[in-house]
Amino acid sequence: MTDLRLAFLSDFADALDFIFNTREAQTGGVEVGGLAEVLDFTWEHVKISAVATGIACGVAIPVGLGLGHAGKGELLAISISNVGRAVPSLALIAFFVAYLGVGFTNVTLALVLLALPPILTNTYVGVRQVDRDVIDAGRGMGLRPDQVVRRIELPLALPSIFGGIRTSAVNVVATATIAPLAGVLTLGDYILSANVYGQDGRLAGAMLVALLAIAVELFFAAMQRLAVPRGLALQQPAG
Amino acid sequence: MKRGHFVALMAALTMLACGALLAACGDDDSGSGDSGSGNAQLIEANPDNAGKEITVGSKNFTEQFILGEIYAQALDAAGYDVKKDLNLGSEQIALRALKGGDVDAYPEYTSTALTSFFDVQPQDIPKDAEQAVDEAQSQFADEGLVAYQPTPFTSANAVGILKEKADELGVQTVSDLEGKSQDLTLYGSPECRQRLDCLVGLQEDYGLRFQKFTPIDIGLRYDVLDKGQADLSIIFTTDAQLSTRDDVVTLEDDRQVFPPGNVTFVARQQAAEEAGPDLQQTVETVQEGLTERVMQELNARVDVDREEPRAVARAYLRESGYIE
Numbered sequence: 055m056t057d058l059r060l061a062f063l064s065d066f067a068d069a070l071d072f073i074f075n076t077r078e079a080q081t082g083g084v085e086v087g088g089l090a091e092v093l094d095f096t097w098e099h100v101k102i103s104a105v106a107t108g109i110a111c112g113v114a115i116p117v118g119l120g121l122g123h124a125g126k127g128e129l130l131a132i133s134i135s136n137v138g139r140a141v142p143s144l145a146l147i148a149f150f151v152a153y154l155g156v157g158f159t160n161v162t163l164a165l166v167l168l169a170l171p172p173i174l175t176n177t178y179v180g181v182r183q184v185d186r187d188v189i190d191a192g193r194g195m196g197l198r199p200d201q202v203v204r205r206i207e208l209p210l211a212l213p214s215i216f217g218g219i220r221t222s223a224v225n226v227v228a229t230a231t232i233a234p235l236a237g238v239l240t241l242g243d244y245i246l247s248a249n250v251y252g253q254d255g256r257l258a259g260a261m262l263v264a265l266l267a268i269a270v271e272l273f274f275a276a277m278q279r280l281a282v283p284r285g286l287a288l289q290q291p292a293g
Numbered sequence: 294m295k296r297g298h299f300v301a302l303m304a305a306l307t308m309l310a311c312g313a314l315l316a317a318c319g320d321d322d323s324g325s326g327d328s329g330s331g332n333a334q335l336i337e338a339n340p341d342n343a344g345k346e347i348t349v350g351s352k353n354f355t356e357q358f359i360l361g362e363i364y365a366q367a368l369d370a371a372g373y374d375v376k377k378d379l380n381l382g383s384e385q386i387a388l389r390a391l392k393g394g395d396v397d398a399y400p401e402y403t404s405t406a407l408t409s410f411f412d413v414q415p416q417d418i419p420k421d422a423e424q425a426v427d428e429a430q431s432q433f434a435d436e437g438l439v440a441y442q443p444t445p446f447t448s449a450n451a452v453g454i455l456k457e458k459a460d461e462l463g464v465q466t467v468s469d470l471e472g473k474s475q476d477l478t479l480y481g482s483p484e485c486r487q488r489l490d491c492l493v494g495l496q497e498d499y500g501l502r503f504q505k506f507t508p509i510d511i512g513l514r515y516d517v518l519d520k521g522q523a524d525l526s527i528i529f530t531t532d533a534q535l536s537t538r539d540d541v542v543t544l545e546d547d548r549q550v551f552p553p554g555n556v557t558f559v560a561r562q563q564a565a566e567e568a569g570p571d572l573q574q575t576v577e578t579v580q581e582g583l584t585e586r587v588m589q590e591l592n593a594r595v596d597v598d599r600e601e602p603r604a605v606a607r608a609y610l611r612e613s614g615y616i617e
Contacts (some may be wrong), residue, residue, distance in 0.1 A: 082414055083489040083497070148513060155522045156480075156509050234483040236511035243508070247484040249383055249409055 080252040092241075096262065099240035100113060102158065102233060103226045103270075106165035110222060114170050115215060118177025122211070123203050128178050135171040141169055144231050147236045156237040161230070168229055169222035176218025180211030192279035212281035220274035227267045231259075240264070305327060318478075334578065334614050340572050347568055348376040350396030352387050352474060354511070355595050355602070356448065356588065359421030362401040362606030364558060367579040369570050370616045384409050397564035398572075402448060403429045406440075408490060410606035415490040416498070418552040422447065424444065426557055438564045443555035443578045446531060446585040450491060451543035452479075452549040453528035455518055459542050466545040467499055470525075474501040480517045481527035483508035489529060494550035514543070533593030556580075582613045 071077075076088035119127050141235070146164040147156070156161040184207050192206045231242030244251050244259025251259070327416055347368055361379040369375040378396050381387040384405050390396045403425045407413040411432040419425045430440045451468055459465070462473055470477070485491035486508055495501050503525075504568030511519060515534050517523035518541065525544075528534070534541060558576045565572055587609075594605045610616045 079487050079488070081408060081484075081488045082412065083493045084487045086487060144510070148510070148516075151513060151516055151522075152520060155520070156507060156513070156517065234508050237509060238508040239483075239508065243483055247482075247487070248385055250484050250487045253385065 065257060068254040069261055072254040072258040079250045081180045081250050092262065095239060095241045095243060098238060099230050099266065101169055102162060102165065102238060102240060103223065103230050106162050106226050107169050107219065107223045110166045110169035110173055111219060114173035115177050118174045119181060119203055119208060122178045122181025123207060127183065132175055134175050139168060144232055144235065158238055161233045161236050161238050165226050165229060169226050172221040173215070173218040176214045177211060181207045182212030183214065184210045209283050213278055215273060216278035216281050220271060220278060223270045223274055224267050227270050228263065229264055312527065317484065318396030326543060336367055336370040336575060336615050338370060340372065341569065342372035342571055344374055345568055346374045347398065347564065348378055348396045350381050350387060350390055350399035351379040351384050352384060353380050355592050357400065359591050359595060359606055360556060362602050363609060364400065364578055366610055367552060367575050367615060368572065370464055371575045373568065391559065391561060394561065398558055400556045400562035401559050403557055404552040413553045415494060415550065420549065422553065422555045426555065429557060433559060438559050439562055439565050440557040440559045441573055443557045444580045444583045446583050446588045447553040447555050448529055448531045449553045450527055451527045451530050453518060453541055453543055453605055454524065456540050456542045458524060464544060466547040468547050470501055474503050476504055478502045478505050478507065479525045480507045480509050480523035482511045485527055498548050498550050530587045533589055533596040536589035537593050537597055547555040565576055579610065579615050584607035
């Protein structure tokens with residue numbers, strides 16, 4: 055038991071060493087690992103994840119607000135966006151190769167399709183959950199429909215929307231590990247090319263991706279808390 | 294051999310074959326009683342092997358699936374109690390599974406074994422297949438593993454290019470790319486980027502600089518050529534496409550960056566001893582027909598015709614007369 059635990063710890067120590075110090079590749083000839091390379095891959099990983107999540111927000115939030123406000127068409131929209139999630143991202147990438155080639159655009163699009171459904175669904179549900187009395191009061195005060203959306207429905211749906219973004223962002227960060235299969239060198243390269251980086255590199259890659267996902271999760275959890283309008287926060291616990 | 298023994302043996306053989314190949318028995322006429330005797334190569338079930346369990350592994354791509362199936366089905370015909378674990382992933386995972394006892398044996402390329410497991414530089418790999426195997430065998434032996442005789446076919450990486458493009462550029466060898474490569478895009482597996490027997494070797498040994506190297510899923514290695522994204526793509530010499538298409542050619546590796554790899558069946562010493570002599574004999578017999586041409590054809594049946602590796606392996610064994 056102790057031996058097993060020690061072996062476990064030494065695996066982690068080796069992975070940490072891989073992150074901070076360069077070493078010769080398992081296959082020889084080149085230096086791999088080390089902080090500079092790790093930061094390069096991390097930056098690429100964060101960049102593609104942020105762009106994909108950002109685009110998904112830009113598409114899903116307006117659509118979700120519109121559908122939620124109108125209260126119809128959600129079955130169609132949610133069914134369509136769920137198709138993006140049902141098809142594995144790797145298959146999407148292979149499919150897009152014919153039209154977009156491989157590279158940043160291709161991977162981003164595949165990740166956007168992965169990120170859309172939770173944001174769309176949460177936006178729609180968030181808007182539908184707004185107390186009808188509040189909307190009626192707004193209308194009574196003479197707000198136009200677009201003002202109802204912007205000044206009542208959107209603020210009150212924000213916690214739910216951020217919950218959706220949080221789910222999507224974590225999915226995207228985890229899935230961006232396949233990007234090296236389509237020309238973008240993210241942290242996934244450590245996991246996919248273990249023959250080059252060795253088992254230490256693979257474990258280091260897995261640890262870094264997990265850390266990144268946890269960081270993203272915590273960031274959006276904080277955002278979600280901040281997004282709760284003060285009036286609601288008094289009524290119920292945040293989140 | 295006494296007549297009674299012979300009948301008993303045949304009955305045992307038929308039962309074993311049917312029992313282990315239940316699914317296969319349903320869709321063919323192997324129950325008709327045609328013994329197929331007279332074929333010297335036919336693998337006969339040895340009653341001594343009954344109850345001896347062998348788990349055959351393989352890595353996770355077409356050629357490996359087919360090889361794993363061929364060995365597994367042949368050993369099954371020899372009377373062993375065969376289990377399969379044919380999707381182990383990369384060689385590092387396969388080696389771990391082998392040493393850890395999850396599998397008893399799996400097919401590995403001698404070149405891969407020497408470079409990935411035993412830190413041999415690609416240029417130091419013996420060009421002669423027998424020598425490469427000898428070296429791999431002695432290295433494996435230190436690890437408590439035995440490597441059997443190699444397959445006739447050799448599988449290596451190669452620089453693939455559309456024939457039209459090759460004619461346009463006037464290139465036949467990798468060296469011919471000199472002075473042209475800076476305008477060409479090269480695609481290969483993510484691993485290729487940092488391997489001496491891939492991009493690094495092309496850069497250092499040939500002194501080539503490419504416009505861009507793009508890592509891709511190896512499943513897309515022909516797609517990127519077809520779609521015009523890649524001028525050059527790293528492919529394998531046993532690829533099905535090379536036997537079925539004449540618009541793709543490989544550039545001759547005139548400075549030997551890509552080491553040739555024959556396949557050797559690697560088993561754990563202990564498992565091999567427990568299995569007895571039939572293991573080695575069966576393995577080395579069934580692979581005799583596996584030339585480069587045959588391997589390309591078998592790969593083509595899976596990759597192009599979308600047949601199951603299991604069925605393709607069975608057809609090979611049957612057509613070669615190893616099983617009925």
